[in-house]
Amino acid sequence: MSADKPASEKIRCDACPVMCYIADGQAGACDRYANEGGQLVRVDPLTIIERRQDDSGKLVPFLDSNKEWDGELVIPGESFITAIGAGTTYPDYKPAPFIVSREVAGIDMITVVTEGIFSYCGAKVKIDTDRHLGPERNLVRVEGEPIGHVTTGEYGSQMLSIGGVNHLTGGGKKEGRVTCKSLMDLCNRKSVEMTIDDGSTVVVEAGKAPIINGAVEQRMRVGCGSATVGMFASQWKGLVDEVVVVDDHITGVMSEHQAGKVIGWQATGIKVKGRRSTPGRYFQVAEPGTGWGGTDINDPLLILDKFNPKIARPGQSLLMVSTTGEQFAYFELDEDLTPRQQEMPDRLLPSVRRIEENCEPALCSVLFMGGAGGSLRAGVTENPVKLTRSVKHMLTHITCGGAPVYVWPGGGITIMADVTRMPEQAFGYVPTPALVAPIEFTMRRADYQALGGHMDHVMPIEEAVKGVTGRQNDHVLKGQRHLHQAPGNPWPTRAVHFGWSDRESDT
Numbered sequence: 195m196s197a198d199k200p201a202s203e204k205i206r207c208d209a210c211p212v213m214c215y216i217a218d219g220q221a222g223a224c225d226r227y228a229n230e231g232g233q234l235v236r237v238d239p240l241t242i243i244e245r246r247q248d249d250s251g252k253l254v255p256f257l258d259s260n261k262e263w264d265g266e267l268v269i270p271g272e273s274f275i276t277a278i279g280a281g282t283t284y285p286d287y288k289p290a291p292f293i294v295s296r297e298v299a300g301i302d303m304i305t306v307v308t309e310g311i312f313s314y315c316g317a318k319v320k321i322d323t324d325r326h327l328g329p330e331r332n333l334v335r336v337e338g339e340p341i342g343h344v345t346t347g348e349y350g351s352q353m354l355s356i357g358g359v360n361h362l363t364g365g366g367k368k369e370g371r372v373t374c375k376s377l378m379d380l381c382n383r384k385s386v387e388m389t390i391d392d393g394s395t396v397v398v399e400a401g402k403a404p405i406i407n408g409a410v411e412q413r414m415r416v417g418c419g420s421a422t423v424g425m426f427a428s429q430w431k432g433l434v435d436e437v438v439v440v441d442d443h444i445t446g447v448m449s450e451h452q453a454g455k456v457i458g459w460q461a462t463g464i465k466v467k468g469r470r471s472t473p474g475r476y477f478q479v480a481e482p483g484t485g486w487g488g489t490d491i492n493d494p495l496l497i498l499d500k501f502n503p504k505i506a507r508p509g510q511s512l513l514m515v516s517t518t519g520e521q522f523a524y525f526e527l528d529e530d531l532t533p534r535q536q537e538m539p540d541r542l543l544p545s546v547r548r549i550e551e552n553c554e555p556a557l558c559s560v561l562f563m564g565g566a567g568g569s570l571r572a573g574v575t576e577n578p579v580k581l582t583r584s585v586k587h588m589l590t591h592i593t594c595g596g597a598p599v600y601v602w603p604g605g606g607i608t609i610m611a612d613v614t615r616m617p618e619q620a621f622g623y624v625p626t627p628a629l630v631a632p633i634e635f636t637m638r639r640a641d642y643q644a645l646g647g648h649m650d651h652v653m654p655i656e657e658a659v660k661g662v663t664g665r666q667n668d669h670v671l672k673g674q675r676h677l678h679q680a681p682g683n684p685w686p687t688r689a690v691h692f693g694w695s696d697r698e699s700d701t
């Protein structure tokens with residue numbers, strides 16, 4: 195906003211509660227709307243997804259097509275109007291920017307398209323690594339501001355819970371601003387560097403390997419130590435007397451483990467520190483860290499006590515390996531039954547490589563999570579609860595930028611979407627602060643009518659593809675961006691998404 199121009203030359207944007215007055219040639223506080231010659235313009239192009247077919251009717255593979263609309267009618271295959279660039283109608287006292295109709299396999303379908311303003315939203319971040327990032331419940335920070343916390347770890351992955359209404363609105367102004375910016379960047383697949391209290395620094399970028407304390411994580415572990423023992427027991431049989439798979443959670447010891455017992459593995463007199471859970475499975479062999487198997491040790495012998503002299507014998511061999519196979523060492527007991535490291539024998543190298551081979555590449559996954567159960571529903575229907583019920587009854591199918599979402603059970607409309615399945619730059623923000631995310635609701639015309647839809651705002655999809663703005667028409671669109679359907683994403687209007695579908699005749 196320009197302060198030196200008279201207010202009369204400014205126009206007011208009412209697409210969010212900030213209600214910017216925007217001077218000609220300037221953008222509003224979120225950079226999403228601008229005043230161009232006295233007209234309110236949504237500056238990012240409307241994103242339209244196309245499902246193309248070749249002459250034989252097969253789907254054309256995804257290409258990174260990214261073109262501006264040139265004014266020509268573009269319906270080479272099927273088109274789906276996403277909410278990216280469509281505009282917001284907060285607080286939704288008016289209908290959504292686009293309510294488009296189309297016929298799909300003889301059924302009249304409606305899609306309601308709007309960019310939602312999400313105050314209740316966040317990201318669930320899965321980081322494939324064994325390494326200890328920080329204690330559960332500890333704060334995750336960006337620029338020193340708390341933006342989330344470490345939550346329950348999953349199999350082979352550390353988990354962060356980022357954002358949420360308390361960080362967006364419940365802390366200081368800077369906390370809200372930094373949280374919103376970090377969320378937007380994460381969801382737009384940009385890298386975000388975070389620090390964890392009493393833990394590590396981690397750089398997260400959706401679909402890329404995590405960078406932990408400056409080192410790129412290569413592999414996700416093959417399994418916990420116990421699982422690794424189970425998977426490879428028979429491959430080690432006859433090659434070595436004992437195997438220990440070092441893991442912060444469950445360290446596996448071959449000779450004691452059920453997997454070793456059933457194939458006749460002999461006792462070795464080994465003694466492992468930590469808390470014995472069941473035979474051959476040990477918890478808490480060391481502290482969590484960034485060393486072997488997510489422990490804080492770099493010398494695996496630190497987790498062993500003295501061998502039992504009644505069972506162990508000089509020359510007995512021992513392989514110690516981490517759950518990713520990145521760290522390994524071979525030992526033989528000397529006359530005092532003390533393990534002495536030896537060069538790794540060739541016979542054991544293939545088994546260590548096999549562990550590595552079975553490790554998947556370490557990635558960061560970012561799932562946007564938001565609550566669409568508020569006023570946003572009024573842009574769809576005059577009776578909001580009917581939309582909630584329609585979603586629960588599988589009469590309305592939700593997508594985010596054309597990508598599939600998971601709808602949580604229970605009350606409200608709480609959704610999760612993998613940001614890597616959405617088009618790039620799908621997310622924006624408003625300075626309230628809140629995240630702006632695309633959301634589309636698709637249903638049969640009859641179901642839309644039944645839930646009190648804004649029927650007089652329905653327009654044929656062909657008009658929207660031609661560049662006509664939505665019926666509520668309170669802003670101008672900048673243009674269009676046409677993308678091919680992302681591989682693996684189901685087409686949003688397919689009958690299979692709906693409870694009424696006859697799956698035999700799904701299109």
Ligand code: SF4
Binds near residue numbers: 208209211223226227
């Ligand atoms: S912040 Fe953006 S959406 Fe909100 S009123 Fe200003 S220009 Fe409009």
